[in-house]
Amino acid sequence: MEWSDRAIVLSARPHGEGAAVATLLTRERGRHAGLVQGARTARQRGVLETGNAVAARWRARLPEHLGTYALELDRSVAAGLLDDPLRLAALVSACALTEAALPEREPHPAAFEGLSALLENLDSPFWDAIYVRWELGLLQELGFGLDLSCCAATGRNDALAYVSPRTGRAVSLSAGEAYRDRLLPLPGFLVGDGEADPDSVLRGLELAGHFLERLALSAGDAGMPSARTRFVERYRKLTARSGKTLV
CATH class of the missing domain: 2.40.50.140 (Nucleic acid-binding proteins)
Known part of the structure:
Protein backbone atom coordinates (compact mmCIF):
# COMPACT_ATOMS: atom_id res chain seq x y z
CA MET A 1 0.00 0.00 0.00
CA VAL A 77 5.09 28.10 9.37
CA ALA A 78 6.22 27.95 12.99
CA ALA A 79 9.69 29.28 12.19
CA GLY A 80 8.21 32.62 11.17
CA LEU A 81 6.30 32.94 14.45
CA LEU A 82 9.04 32.22 16.96
CA ASP A 83 9.17 35.88 18.01
CA ASP A 84 5.40 36.09 18.45
CA PRO A 85 4.29 33.72 21.24
CA LEU A 86 0.61 34.57 20.88
CA ARG A 87 0.36 33.71 17.18
CA LEU A 88 2.52 30.65 17.74
CA ALA A 89 0.07 29.58 20.47
CA ALA A 90 -2.77 30.03 17.97
CA LEU A 91 -0.97 27.75 15.49
CA VAL A 92 -0.46 25.03 18.11
CA SER A 93 -4.07 25.40 19.27
CA ALA A 94 -5.45 25.01 15.75
CA CYS A 95 -3.41 21.88 15.08
CA ALA A 96 -4.35 20.35 18.44
CA LEU A 97 -8.06 21.05 17.86
CA THR A 98 -7.87 19.54 14.39
CA GLU A 99 -6.23 16.39 15.72
CA ALA A 100 -8.75 16.06 18.55
CA ALA A 101 -11.89 16.78 16.53
CA LEU A 102 -11.41 15.03 13.18
CA PRO A 103 -11.99 11.28 12.94
CA GLU A 104 -8.99 9.25 11.83
CA ARG A 105 -8.61 8.43 8.13
CA GLU A 106 -11.85 10.16 7.11
CA PRO A 107 -11.41 12.56 4.16
CA HIS A 108 -12.09 16.22 4.99
CA PRO A 109 -10.54 18.28 2.17
CA ALA A 110 -12.42 21.39 3.32
CA ALA A 111 -10.81 21.07 6.77
CA PHE A 112 -7.40 20.82 5.11
CA GLU A 113 -8.01 23.92 3.00
CA GLY A 114 -9.38 25.81 6.00
CA LEU A 115 -6.39 25.02 8.21
CA SER A 116 -4.01 25.87 5.36
CA ALA A 117 -5.71 29.26 4.93
CA LEU A 118 -5.54 29.98 8.66
CA LEU A 119 -1.83 29.17 8.86
CA GLU A 120 -1.12 31.35 5.83
CA ASN A 121 -2.94 34.28 7.45
CA LEU A 122 -1.39 34.20 10.91
CA ASP A 123 0.76 37.18 9.86
CA SER A 124 -2.36 39.20 8.97
CA PRO A 125 -3.36 42.19 11.15
CA PHE A 126 -6.75 40.46 11.57
CA TRP A 127 -5.38 37.01 12.40
CA ASP A 128 -7.31 36.69 15.67
CA ALA A 129 -10.69 37.27 14.01
CA ILE A 130 -9.66 34.83 11.26
CA TYR A 131 -8.85 32.27 13.95
CA VAL A 132 -12.35 32.55 15.47
CA ARG A 133 -13.92 32.13 12.03
CA TRP A 134 -11.70 29.09 11.47
CA GLU A 135 -12.99 27.41 14.64
CA LEU A 136 -16.57 28.02 13.54
CA GLY A 137 -15.65 26.63 10.11
CA LEU A 138 -14.29 23.48 11.75
CA LEU A 139 -17.61 23.05 13.54
CA GLN A 140 -19.39 23.50 10.20
CA GLU A 141 -17.21 20.87 8.52
CA LEU A 142 -18.03 18.40 11.30
CA GLY A 143 -21.76 18.97 10.92
CA PHE A 144 -22.21 21.25 13.93
CA GLY A 145 -22.36 24.63 12.20
CA LEU A 146 -24.07 27.55 13.93
CA ASP A 147 -27.02 29.28 12.27
CA LEU A 148 -26.25 33.00 12.49
CA SER A 149 -28.38 33.99 9.50
CA CYS A 150 -31.45 35.19 11.37
CA CYS A 151 -33.16 35.30 14.76
CA ALA A 152 -34.56 31.95 15.88
CA ALA A 153 -37.56 33.70 17.45
CA THR A 154 -38.48 36.39 14.90
CA GLY A 155 -36.92 35.21 11.65
CA ARG A 156 -35.35 38.64 11.13
CA ASN A 157 -31.63 39.23 10.60
CA ASP A 158 -31.21 42.61 12.27
CA ALA A 159 -29.75 43.32 15.73
CA LEU A 160 -28.53 39.75 16.27
CA ALA A 161 -26.91 39.72 19.71
CA TYR A 162 -27.06 36.23 21.23
CA VAL A 163 -26.73 32.54 20.40
CA SER A 164 -28.71 29.73 21.99
CA PRO A 165 -26.23 27.43 23.80
CA ARG A 166 -28.47 24.47 23.00
CA THR A 167 -29.39 24.95 19.33
CA GLY A 168 -26.58 27.20 18.05
CA ARG A 169 -29.10 29.59 16.48
CA ALA A 170 -28.84 33.36 16.68
CA VAL A 171 -31.26 35.45 18.75
CA SER A 172 -31.96 39.16 18.32
CA LEU A 173 -31.36 41.74 21.03
CA SER A 174 -35.05 42.34 21.69
CA ALA A 175 -36.11 38.67 21.61
CA GLY A 176 -33.26 37.53 23.83
CA GLU A 177 -33.14 40.33 26.38
CA ALA A 178 -35.34 38.51 28.89
CA TYR A 179 -33.14 35.40 28.62
CA ARG A 180 -29.75 37.04 28.27
CA ASP A 181 -28.29 35.25 31.30
CA ARG A 182 -28.98 31.90 29.60
CA LEU A 183 -27.71 32.89 26.14
CA LEU A 184 -24.20 33.24 24.71
CA PRO A 185 -23.12 36.70 23.49
CA LEU A 186 -22.74 36.93 19.71
CA PRO A 187 -19.83 39.18 18.69
CA GLY A 188 -20.91 41.61 15.99
CA PHE A 189 -17.98 40.97 13.66
CA LEU A 190 -19.30 37.44 13.01
CA VAL A 191 -22.47 38.89 11.45
CA GLY A 192 -20.94 41.93 9.75
CA ASP A 193 -21.72 44.35 12.55
CA GLY A 194 -18.75 45.98 14.28
CA GLU A 195 -15.01 45.50 14.51
CA ALA A 196 -13.09 42.53 15.84
CA ASP A 197 -11.68 44.22 18.95
CA PRO A 198 -10.11 42.05 21.69
CA ASP A 199 -13.32 41.80 23.72
CA SER A 200 -15.25 40.68 20.63
CA VAL A 201 -12.61 38.12 19.73
CA LEU A 202 -12.70 36.72 23.27
CA ARG A 203 -16.48 36.41 23.06
CA GLY A 204 -16.02 34.64 19.74
CA LEU A 205 -13.53 32.23 21.30
CA GLU A 206 -15.95 31.53 24.16
CA LEU A 207 -18.78 30.95 21.70
CA ALA A 208 -16.81 28.55 19.52
CA GLY A 209 -15.30 26.85 22.58
CA HIS A 210 -18.72 26.09 24.01
CA PHE A 211 -19.83 24.21 20.90
CA LEU A 212 -16.47 22.58 20.26
CA GLU A 213 -16.48 21.10 23.74
CA ARG A 214 -20.18 20.22 23.77
CA LEU A 215 -20.43 18.73 20.28
CA ALA A 216 -17.18 18.20 18.36
CA LEU A 217 -15.08 16.94 21.29
CA SER A 218 -17.76 15.25 23.38
CA ALA A 219 -17.01 11.76 22.04
CA GLY A 220 -13.32 11.86 23.01
CA ASP A 221 -11.79 11.21 26.41
CA ALA A 222 -9.51 14.24 26.60
CA GLY A 223 -12.02 17.06 26.00
CA MET A 224 -10.72 20.50 25.06
CA PRO A 225 -7.00 20.34 24.14
CA SER A 226 -4.77 22.08 26.68
CA ALA A 227 -3.08 23.97 23.81
CA ARG A 228 -6.38 25.69 23.03
CA THR A 229 -6.96 26.60 26.68
CA ARG A 230 -3.44 28.06 26.94
CA PHE A 231 -3.94 30.10 23.78
CA VAL A 232 -7.19 31.66 25.04
CA GLU A 233 -5.64 32.53 28.41
CA ARG A 234 -2.57 34.02 26.75
CA TYR A 235 -4.78 36.06 24.43
CA ARG A 236 -6.88 37.25 27.35
CA LYS A 237 -3.85 38.39 29.35
CA LEU A 238 -1.92 40.06 26.54
CA THR A 239 -4.87 41.88 25.03
CA ALA A 240 -5.99 43.08 28.47
CA ARG A 241 -2.50 44.48 28.97
CA SER A 242 -2.41 46.25 25.59
CA GLY A 243 -6.02 47.41 25.47
CA LYS A 244 -6.19 46.89 21.69
CA THR A 245 -6.02 44.22 19.02
CA LEU A 246 -2.52 42.79 18.75
CA VAL A 247 -1.03 43.23 15.26
Missing part, protein backbone atom coordinates in the same frame (compact mmCIF):
# COMPACT_ATOMS: atom_id res chain seq x y z
CA GLU A 2 1.36 3.42 -0.94
CA TRP A 3 0.04 6.94 -1.53
CA SER A 4 1.31 10.53 -1.70
CA ASP A 5 -0.52 13.65 -0.59
CA ARG A 6 -0.17 17.24 0.60
CA ALA A 7 -0.31 17.46 4.36
CA ILE A 8 0.05 19.61 7.48
CA VAL A 9 1.93 18.34 10.54
CA LEU A 10 -0.44 18.22 13.52
CA SER A 11 1.90 16.53 16.01
CA ALA A 12 4.93 14.26 16.31
CA ARG A 13 5.44 12.01 19.33
CA PRO A 14 8.68 10.12 20.08
CA HIS A 15 8.59 6.40 19.40
CA GLY A 16 11.43 4.12 20.39
CA GLU A 17 15.01 5.35 20.29
CA GLY A 18 15.03 7.52 17.17
CA ALA A 19 11.61 7.44 15.49
CA ALA A 20 8.39 9.39 15.94
CA VAL A 21 4.73 8.83 15.21
CA ALA A 22 3.62 11.80 13.13
CA THR A 23 -0.03 12.73 12.82
CA LEU A 24 -0.79 14.69 9.66
CA LEU A 25 -3.85 16.32 8.20
CA THR A 26 -3.72 15.17 4.60
CA ARG A 27 -5.86 16.73 1.90
CA GLU A 28 -7.39 13.55 0.51
CA ARG A 29 -7.21 11.12 3.44
CA GLY A 30 -7.92 13.26 6.46
CA ARG A 31 -6.13 12.83 9.77
CA HIS A 32 -3.59 10.06 9.28
CA ALA A 33 -0.71 8.82 11.44
CA GLY A 34 2.52 7.13 10.39
CA LEU A 35 5.99 6.28 11.65
CA VAL A 36 8.90 8.56 10.73
CA GLN A 37 12.32 6.96 11.03
CA GLY A 38 15.28 9.13 12.08
CA ALA A 39 12.93 11.73 13.54
CA ARG A 40 15.55 13.05 15.98
CA THR A 41 18.00 14.17 13.33
CA ALA A 42 18.32 17.92 12.84
CA ARG A 43 16.75 17.75 9.39
CA GLN A 44 13.73 15.69 10.41
CA ARG A 45 13.11 17.74 13.55
CA GLY A 46 12.72 20.79 11.34
CA VAL A 47 10.31 18.99 9.04
CA LEU A 48 8.17 17.68 11.92
CA GLU A 49 7.44 21.04 13.53
CA THR A 50 3.74 21.54 14.23
CA GLY A 51 1.99 23.45 11.44
CA ASN A 52 4.53 22.72 8.71
CA ALA A 53 3.22 22.07 5.21
CA VAL A 54 4.79 18.89 3.83
CA ALA A 55 4.69 16.50 0.89
CA ALA A 56 3.97 13.09 2.41
CA ARG A 57 4.47 9.58 1.06
CA TRP A 58 2.97 6.75 3.13
CA ARG A 59 3.74 3.06 2.79
CA ALA A 60 2.45 -0.03 4.58
CA ARG A 61 1.99 -3.72 3.89
CA LEU A 62 -1.74 -3.55 4.73
CA PRO A 63 -4.12 -0.57 4.81
CA GLU A 64 -4.88 -0.99 8.53
CA HIS A 65 -1.19 -0.87 9.53
CA LEU A 66 0.43 2.25 11.01
CA GLY A 67 2.81 2.44 8.05
CA THR A 68 5.79 4.73 7.53
CA TYR A 69 6.07 8.27 6.26
CA ALA A 70 8.67 9.88 4.04
CA LEU A 71 8.25 13.66 4.36
CA GLU A 72 9.56 16.63 2.42
CA LEU A 73 9.15 20.16 3.75
CA ASP A 74 7.08 22.52 1.58
CA ARG A 75 6.68 25.45 3.97
CA SER A 76 7.77 26.12 7.54
Whole structure:
Protein backbone atom coordinates (compact mmCIF):
# COMPACT_ATOMS: atom_id res chain seq x y z
CA MET A 1 0.00 0.00 0.00
CA GLU A 2 1.36 3.42 -0.94
CA TRP A 3 0.04 6.94 -1.53
CA SER A 4 1.31 10.53 -1.70
CA ASP A 5 -0.52 13.65 -0.59
CA ARG A 6 -0.17 17.24 0.60
CA ALA A 7 -0.31 17.46 4.36
CA ILE A 8 0.05 19.61 7.48
CA VAL A 9 1.93 18.34 10.54
CA LEU A 10 -0.44 18.22 13.52
CA SER A 11 1.90 16.53 16.01
CA ALA A 12 4.93 14.26 16.31
CA ARG A 13 5.44 12.01 19.33
CA PRO A 14 8.68 10.12 20.08
CA HIS A 15 8.59 6.40 19.40
CA GLY A 16 11.43 4.12 20.39
CA GLU A 17 15.01 5.35 20.29
CA GLY A 18 15.03 7.52 17.17
CA ALA A 19 11.61 7.44 15.49
CA ALA A 20 8.39 9.39 15.94
CA VAL A 21 4.73 8.83 15.21
CA ALA A 22 3.62 11.80 13.13
CA THR A 23 -0.03 12.73 12.82
CA LEU A 24 -0.79 14.69 9.66
CA LEU A 25 -3.85 16.32 8.20
CA THR A 26 -3.72 15.17 4.60
CA ARG A 27 -5.86 16.73 1.90
CA GLU A 28 -7.39 13.55 0.51
CA ARG A 29 -7.21 11.12 3.44
CA GLY A 30 -7.92 13.26 6.46
CA ARG A 31 -6.13 12.83 9.77
CA HIS A 32 -3.59 10.06 9.28
CA ALA A 33 -0.71 8.82 11.44
CA GLY A 34 2.52 7.13 10.39
CA LEU A 35 5.99 6.28 11.65
CA VAL A 36 8.90 8.56 10.73
CA GLN A 37 12.32 6.96 11.03
CA GLY A 38 15.28 9.13 12.08
CA ALA A 39 12.93 11.73 13.54
CA ARG A 40 15.55 13.05 15.98
CA THR A 41 18.00 14.17 13.33
CA ALA A 42 18.32 17.92 12.84
CA ARG A 43 16.75 17.75 9.39
CA GLN A 44 13.73 15.69 10.41
CA ARG A 45 13.11 17.74 13.55
CA GLY A 46 12.72 20.79 11.34
CA VAL A 47 10.31 18.99 9.04
CA LEU A 48 8.17 17.68 11.92
CA GLU A 49 7.44 21.04 13.53
CA THR A 50 3.74 21.54 14.23
CA GLY A 51 1.99 23.45 11.44
CA ASN A 52 4.53 22.72 8.71
CA ALA A 53 3.22 22.07 5.21
CA VAL A 54 4.79 18.89 3.83
CA ALA A 55 4.69 16.50 0.89
CA ALA A 56 3.97 13.09 2.41
CA ARG A 57 4.47 9.58 1.06
CA TRP A 58 2.97 6.75 3.13
CA ARG A 59 3.74 3.06 2.79
CA ALA A 60 2.45 -0.03 4.58
CA ARG A 61 1.99 -3.72 3.89
CA LEU A 62 -1.74 -3.55 4.73
CA PRO A 63 -4.12 -0.57 4.81
CA GLU A 64 -4.88 -0.99 8.53
CA HIS A 65 -1.19 -0.87 9.53
CA LEU A 66 0.43 2.25 11.01
CA GLY A 67 2.81 2.44 8.05
CA THR A 68 5.79 4.73 7.53
CA TYR A 69 6.07 8.27 6.26
CA ALA A 70 8.67 9.88 4.04
CA LEU A 71 8.25 13.66 4.36
CA GLU A 72 9.56 16.63 2.42
CA LEU A 73 9.15 20.16 3.75
CA ASP A 74 7.08 22.52 1.58
CA ARG A 75 6.68 25.45 3.97
CA SER A 76 7.77 26.12 7.54
CA VAL A 77 5.09 28.10 9.37
CA ALA A 78 6.22 27.95 12.99
CA ALA A 79 9.69 29.28 12.19
CA GLY A 80 8.21 32.62 11.17
CA LEU A 81 6.30 32.94 14.45
CA LEU A 82 9.04 32.22 16.96
CA ASP A 83 9.17 35.88 18.01
CA ASP A 84 5.40 36.09 18.45
CA PRO A 85 4.29 33.72 21.24
CA LEU A 86 0.61 34.57 20.88
CA ARG A 87 0.36 33.71 17.18
CA LEU A 88 2.52 30.65 17.74
CA ALA A 89 0.07 29.58 20.47
CA ALA A 90 -2.77 30.03 17.97
CA LEU A 91 -0.97 27.75 15.49
CA VAL A 92 -0.46 25.03 18.11
CA SER A 93 -4.07 25.40 19.27
CA ALA A 94 -5.45 25.01 15.75
CA CYS A 95 -3.41 21.88 15.08
CA ALA A 96 -4.35 20.35 18.44
CA LEU A 97 -8.06 21.05 17.86
CA THR A 98 -7.87 19.54 14.39
CA GLU A 99 -6.23 16.39 15.72
CA ALA A 100 -8.75 16.06 18.55
CA ALA A 101 -11.89 16.78 16.53
CA LEU A 102 -11.41 15.03 13.18
CA PRO A 103 -11.99 11.28 12.94
CA GLU A 104 -8.99 9.25 11.83
CA ARG A 105 -8.61 8.43 8.13
CA GLU A 106 -11.85 10.16 7.11
CA PRO A 107 -11.41 12.56 4.16
CA HIS A 108 -12.09 16.22 4.99
CA PRO A 109 -10.54 18.28 2.17
CA ALA A 110 -12.42 21.39 3.32
CA ALA A 111 -10.81 21.07 6.77
CA PHE A 112 -7.40 20.82 5.11
CA GLU A 113 -8.01 23.92 3.00
CA GLY A 114 -9.38 25.81 6.00
CA LEU A 115 -6.39 25.02 8.21
CA SER A 116 -4.01 25.87 5.36
CA ALA A 117 -5.71 29.26 4.93
CA LEU A 118 -5.54 29.98 8.66
CA LEU A 119 -1.83 29.17 8.86
CA GLU A 120 -1.12 31.35 5.83
CA ASN A 121 -2.94 34.28 7.45
CA LEU A 122 -1.39 34.20 10.91
CA ASP A 123 0.76 37.18 9.86
CA SER A 124 -2.36 39.20 8.97
CA PRO A 125 -3.36 42.19 11.15
CA PHE A 126 -6.75 40.46 11.57
CA TRP A 127 -5.38 37.01 12.40
CA ASP A 128 -7.31 36.69 15.67
CA ALA A 129 -10.69 37.27 14.01
CA ILE A 130 -9.66 34.83 11.26
CA TYR A 131 -8.85 32.27 13.95
CA VAL A 132 -12.35 32.55 15.47
CA ARG A 133 -13.92 32.13 12.03
CA TRP A 134 -11.70 29.09 11.47
CA GLU A 135 -12.99 27.41 14.64
CA LEU A 136 -16.57 28.02 13.54
CA GLY A 137 -15.65 26.63 10.11
CA LEU A 138 -14.29 23.48 11.75
CA LEU A 139 -17.61 23.05 13.54
CA GLN A 140 -19.39 23.50 10.20
CA GLU A 141 -17.21 20.87 8.52
CA LEU A 142 -18.03 18.40 11.30
CA GLY A 143 -21.76 18.97 10.92
CA PHE A 144 -22.21 21.25 13.93
CA GLY A 145 -22.36 24.63 12.20
CA LEU A 146 -24.07 27.55 13.93
CA ASP A 147 -27.02 29.28 12.27
CA LEU A 148 -26.25 33.00 12.49
CA SER A 149 -28.38 33.99 9.50
CA CYS A 150 -31.45 35.19 11.37
CA CYS A 151 -33.16 35.30 14.76
CA ALA A 152 -34.56 31.95 15.88
CA ALA A 153 -37.56 33.70 17.45
CA THR A 154 -38.48 36.39 14.90
CA GLY A 155 -36.92 35.21 11.65
CA ARG A 156 -35.35 38.64 11.13
CA ASN A 157 -31.63 39.23 10.60
CA ASP A 158 -31.21 42.61 12.27
CA ALA A 159 -29.75 43.32 15.73
CA LEU A 160 -28.53 39.75 16.27
CA ALA A 161 -26.91 39.72 19.71
CA TYR A 162 -27.06 36.23 21.23
CA VAL A 163 -26.73 32.54 20.40
CA SER A 164 -28.71 29.73 21.99
CA PRO A 165 -26.23 27.43 23.80
CA ARG A 166 -28.47 24.47 23.00
CA THR A 167 -29.39 24.95 19.33
CA GLY A 168 -26.58 27.20 18.05
CA ARG A 169 -29.10 29.59 16.48
CA ALA A 170 -28.84 33.36 16.68
CA VAL A 171 -31.26 35.45 18.75
CA SER A 172 -31.96 39.16 18.32
CA LEU A 173 -31.36 41.74 21.03
CA SER A 174 -35.05 42.34 21.69
CA ALA A 175 -36.11 38.67 21.61
CA GLY A 176 -33.26 37.53 23.83
CA GLU A 177 -33.14 40.33 26.38
CA ALA A 178 -35.34 38.51 28.89
CA TYR A 179 -33.14 35.40 28.62
CA ARG A 180 -29.75 37.04 28.27
CA ASP A 181 -28.29 35.25 31.30
CA ARG A 182 -28.98 31.90 29.60
CA LEU A 183 -27.71 32.89 26.14
CA LEU A 184 -24.20 33.24 24.71
CA PRO A 185 -23.12 36.70 23.49
CA LEU A 186 -22.74 36.93 19.71
CA PRO A 187 -19.83 39.18 18.69
CA GLY A 188 -20.91 41.61 15.99
CA PHE A 189 -17.98 40.97 13.66
CA LEU A 190 -19.30 37.44 13.01
CA VAL A 191 -22.47 38.89 11.45
CA GLY A 192 -20.94 41.93 9.75
CA ASP A 193 -21.72 44.35 12.55
CA GLY A 194 -18.75 45.98 14.28
CA GLU A 195 -15.01 45.50 14.51
CA ALA A 196 -13.09 42.53 15.84
CA ASP A 197 -11.68 44.22 18.95
CA PRO A 198 -10.11 42.05 21.69
CA ASP A 199 -13.32 41.80 23.72
CA SER A 200 -15.25 40.68 20.63
CA VAL A 201 -12.61 38.12 19.73
CA LEU A 202 -12.70 36.72 23.27
CA ARG A 203 -16.48 36.41 23.06
CA GLY A 204 -16.02 34.64 19.74
CA LEU A 205 -13.53 32.23 21.30
CA GLU A 206 -15.95 31.53 24.16
CA LEU A 207 -18.78 30.95 21.70
CA ALA A 208 -16.81 28.55 19.52
CA GLY A 209 -15.30 26.85 22.58
CA HIS A 210 -18.72 26.09 24.01
CA PHE A 211 -19.83 24.21 20.90
CA LEU A 212 -16.47 22.58 20.26
CA GLU A 213 -16.48 21.10 23.74
CA ARG A 214 -20.18 20.22 23.77
CA LEU A 215 -20.43 18.73 20.28
CA ALA A 216 -17.18 18.20 18.36
CA LEU A 217 -15.08 16.94 21.29
CA SER A 218 -17.76 15.25 23.38
CA ALA A 219 -17.01 11.76 22.04
CA GLY A 220 -13.32 11.86 23.01
CA ASP A 221 -11.79 11.21 26.41
CA ALA A 222 -9.51 14.24 26.60
CA GLY A 223 -12.02 17.06 26.00
CA MET A 224 -10.72 20.50 25.06
CA PRO A 225 -7.00 20.34 24.14
CA SER A 226 -4.77 22.08 26.68
CA ALA A 227 -3.08 23.97 23.81
CA ARG A 228 -6.38 25.69 23.03
CA THR A 229 -6.96 26.60 26.68
CA ARG A 230 -3.44 28.06 26.94
CA PHE A 231 -3.94 30.10 23.78
CA VAL A 232 -7.19 31.66 25.04
CA GLU A 233 -5.64 32.53 28.41
CA ARG A 234 -2.57 34.02 26.75
CA TYR A 235 -4.78 36.06 24.43
CA ARG A 236 -6.88 37.25 27.35
CA LYS A 237 -3.85 38.39 29.35
CA LEU A 238 -1.92 40.06 26.54
CA THR A 239 -4.87 41.88 25.03
CA ALA A 240 -5.99 43.08 28.47
CA ARG A 241 -2.50 44.48 28.97
CA SER A 242 -2.41 46.25 25.59
CA GLY A 243 -6.02 47.41 25.47
CA LYS A 244 -6.19 46.89 21.69
CA THR A 245 -6.02 44.22 19.02
CA LEU A 246 -2.52 42.79 18.75
CA VAL A 247 -1.03 43.23 15.26
